Amino acid sequence: MSALKIKKGSTSHSAYNLRPTFSDVEERHTLAVLVENEPGVLARVIGLFSGRGYNIESLTVAEVDHTGHLSRITIVTTGTPQVIEQIKAQLGRIVSVHEVHDLTVEGPSVERELAMFKVSGQGEKRVEALRLADIFRANVVDSTLESFVFEITGAPDKIDAFADLMRPLGLVEVARTGVAALPRGD
Amino acid sequence: MTRQMTGAKMVVQALIDQGVDTVFGYPGGAVLPIYDEIFQQNSIKHILVRHEQGAVHAAEGYARATGKPGVCLVTSGPGATNAVTGLTDALMDSIPIVVLTGQVPTFMIGSDAFQEADTVGITRPCTKHNWLVKETDGLSGVIHEAFHVATAGRPGPVLIDIPKDVQFATGTYNPPKPSTSHYQPQVKGDMEAITELAAAIETAKRPIFYTGGGVINSGPGASQLLRELVDATGFPITSTLMGLGCYPASGKHWMGMLGMHGLYEANMAMHDCDLMINIGARFDDRITGRIDAFSPKSKKAHIDIDPSSINKVIKADIPIVGDVGHVLEDILKVWKSRGRKTNQAALAQWRAKIDEWKAVDCLKFTQEGKTIRPQHALARLEALTKDHDRYICTEVGQHQMWAAQYLGFEDPNRWMTSGGLGTMGYGFPASIGVQMGHPEALVINVAGEASWLMNMQELGTAMQFNLPVKQFILNNERLGMVRQWQELLHGKRYSHSWSESLPDFVKLAEAFGAKGIICSDPDDLDEAIMEMINHDGPVLFDCLVEKHENCFPMIPSGKAHNEMLLGEAETQGVIDAMGSVLV
Numbered sequence: 001m002s003a004l005k006i007k008k009g010s011t012s013h014s015a016y017n018l019r020p021t022f023s024d025v026e027e028r029h030t031l032a033v034l035v036e037n038e039p040g041v042l043a044r045v046i047g048l049f050s051g052r053g054y055n056i057e058s059l060t061v062a063e064v065d066h067t068g069h070l071s072r073i074t075i076v077t078t079g080t081p082q083v084i085e086q087i088k089a090q091l092g093r094i095v096s097v098h099e100v101h102d103l104t105v106e107g108p109s110v111e112r113e114l115a116m117f118k119v120s121g122q123g124e125k126r127v128e129a130l131r132l133a134d135i136f137r138a139n140v141v142d143s144t145l146e147s148f149v150f151e152i153t154g155a156p157d158k159i160d161a162f163a164d165l166m167r168p169l170g171l172v173e174v175a176r177t178g179v180a181a182l183p184r185g186d
Numbered sequence: 187m188t189r190q191m192t193g194a195k196m197v198v199q200a201l202i203d204q205g206v207d208t209v210f211g212y213p214g215g216a217v218l219p220i221y222d223e224i225f226q227q228n229s230i231k232h233i234l235v236r237h238e239q240g241a242v243h244a245a246e247g248y249a250r251a252t253g254k255p256g257v258c259l260v261t262s263g264p265g266a267t268n269a270v271t272g273l274t275d276a277l278m279d280s281i282p283i284v285v286l287t288g289q290v291p292t293f294m295i296g297s298d299a300f301q302e303a304d305t306v307g308i309t310r311p312c313t314k315h316n317w318l319v320k321e322t323d324g325l326s327g328v329i330h331e332a333f334h335v336a337t338a339g340r341p342g343p344v345l346i347d348i349p350k351d352v353q354f355a356t357g358t359y360n361p362p363k364p365s366t367s368h369y370q371p372q373v374k375g376d377m378e379a380i381t382e383l384a385a386a387i388e389t390a391k392r393p394i395f396y397t398g399g400g401v402i403n404s405g406p407g408a409s410q411l412l413r414e415l416v417d418a419t420g421f422p423i424t425s426t427l428m429g430l431g432c433y434p435a436s437g438k439h440w441m442g443m444l445g446m447h448g449l450y451e452a453n454m455a456m457h458d459c460d461l462m463i464n465i466g467a468r469f470d471d472r473i474t475g476r477i478d479a480f481s482p483k484s485k486k487a488h489i490d491i492d493p494s495s496i497n498k499v500i501k502a503d504i505p506i507v508g509d510v511g512h513v514l515e516d517i518l519k520v521w522k523s524r525g526r527k528t529n530q531a532a533l534a535q536w537r538a539k540i541d542e543w544k545a546v547d548c549l550k551f552t553q554e555g556k557t558i559r560p561q562h563a564l565a566r567l568e569a570l571t572k573d574h575d576r577y578i579c580t581e582v583g584q585h586q587m588w589a590a591q592y593l594g595f596e597d598p599n600r601w602m603t604s605g606g607l608g609t610m611g612y613g614f615p616a617s618i619g620v621q622m623g624h625p626e627a628l629v630i631n632v633a634g635e636a637s638w639l640m641n642m643q644e645l646g647t648a649m650q651f652n653l654p655v656k657q658f659i660l661n662n663e664r665l666g667m668v669r670q671w672q673e674l675l676h677g678k679r680y681s682h683s684w685s686e687s688l689p690d691f692v693k694l695a696e697a698f699g700a701k702g703i704i705c706s707d708p709d710d711l712d713e714a715i716m717e718m719i720n721h722d723g724p725v726l727f728d729c730l731v732e733k734h735e736n737c738f739p740m741i742p743s744g745k746a747h748n749e750m751l752l753g754e755a756e757t758q759g760v761i762d763a764m765g766s767v768l769v
Binding site: 039040043044051082085086089090092093095098 | 306494
């Protein structure tokens, strides 16, 4: 469970969990925020981050419950433990926010990101790009005689690694979706 | 009962159903349909202000003095942008207000239409929540929800932006029903933590209650419970600027306000305590001074309804999220059931220590000569008004700190001041709102001449609605607090901290049809104050005071509680380069 999981309407969460360890070490946390899908809700969330000087490393948003009009915002952020606690508490205050989960501390979770890479080249470089794509289980979704567009899914690290390999082989353009994440198990 | 009606009529109906009796506002093109409905009814009084900022501060004053949400109605564009300062003020001080703004019709939104502004965009960071209503059918539900959000949990300002076509169109009105909103903040505190606090109360050697606006916001019941707990434990109590009145100034355990211009004994006790019980305060930088030297020896309990207040600035050893009233009730219950124990021997020593600090008498001053000292003016105001049914507002600056130091508050909701945002121009319109809530009471705005001039146009409002608000202006012809900081930090280079051409306040009052009084002689002061009190109507009291008085005691920027300055003699070179960066 999150140290400061703010579930609206709950009356029983123990304040004991609010006790943080104050430390200067910056940590990377993945937060899942369930929000009412209403106009301006994304602005409320990112306005909180810019207004209070918090970092956003990655942000992914889509409606996940069409009947309940709930969207899931997945935010990857960095900060000291105290800042991370503040971010979660501040997110919890936003009236349109239903739930805040810190996937980094609430137990094991899986993170995935989809990316597309356009790689342009001829001859040996083109063959090498295709071979590496195969190793990384990237799919070719578009091809010309001088270029490929690869689609790759995986943890952000894997995508970073793939980008590093493609760069000398003629990488011209990248699009990444940002992280989507879910807790493992039940 | 659901009914069909226009959006404009729905607004008025929803306000009536929410128990609103007073609206502060200013008409304009985008709210004309609502004003047309206001014209045709008698349930709600509309107070026409002279500037939308005044409407919001008046609503704040009304809310703080009555405990009910304040309501404003303003037009689109400039009407909405003028409301922004008031909204931010209410957000910082957690004051429940509902602001209704007109908007250009939905089909013109985004076209840069006349008097169009992105009101929900502009006010998103300065409201607790806001709504743009695009369909008349949803309007009544949003208004009812807005009142719920403004008042539930940590209170705050909300705004509803209503396009003109939504006001004209007909839709279904739904009356208020118990909120089904997912927004239901936790009010009961965690019992384990409350038990831990009760145990800490039993053994504490040097305890202190540090209370804030959260006690006032929790309602009069919370103040009653606080008094019971303080008197039963015998622990000393101090309060922030926002919490004055939650414990009576005449009470046995009262130490006065703490913080940057707080009392010596309160700050020294905060620094040396071993158990700090923070009830509804938020460790604001005006309170803590230097964070790493803040109350180094204490265990800190923090009771707050807003989880984000906990551990934001100061680490809490015993955090309790909940409504002050509910939590105090549980603390009393648990502490009593465990045998109402305190560490009497240690407490006696602690009280003796506090009495030593009190003996410093940090607020003492002598009134000599023919110039009124501002402290004397407030001491006389206190003596002559304390037995009245009295409400005090202030503007922002030195006079505000002196008012907090020299006036005593016996009850909550009697003290209206802009704490968090520090808004010059707050006090006068706030006093108008207070007087609307308490027509028979003596409402005084303690002001500086510079702050007062920022919203002086509201004298027209006070006159039009026969609101006998007393404007007690400590006139030093200076921006006193700015001047004080320039003296201490900027080599006495008084850059733009005085006014070359102040008005004749007596003539200014008379120009509006109000009464003006000027007083410059200490010997005339009492008589002049009595004249102000006894006049049945708005009074502008121009109290000419010493021009170069500084406000003490003072914790200089970047210093700790036990490094207070008590007077002029101690000010040379005390603020270092780090401190001067702070505000």
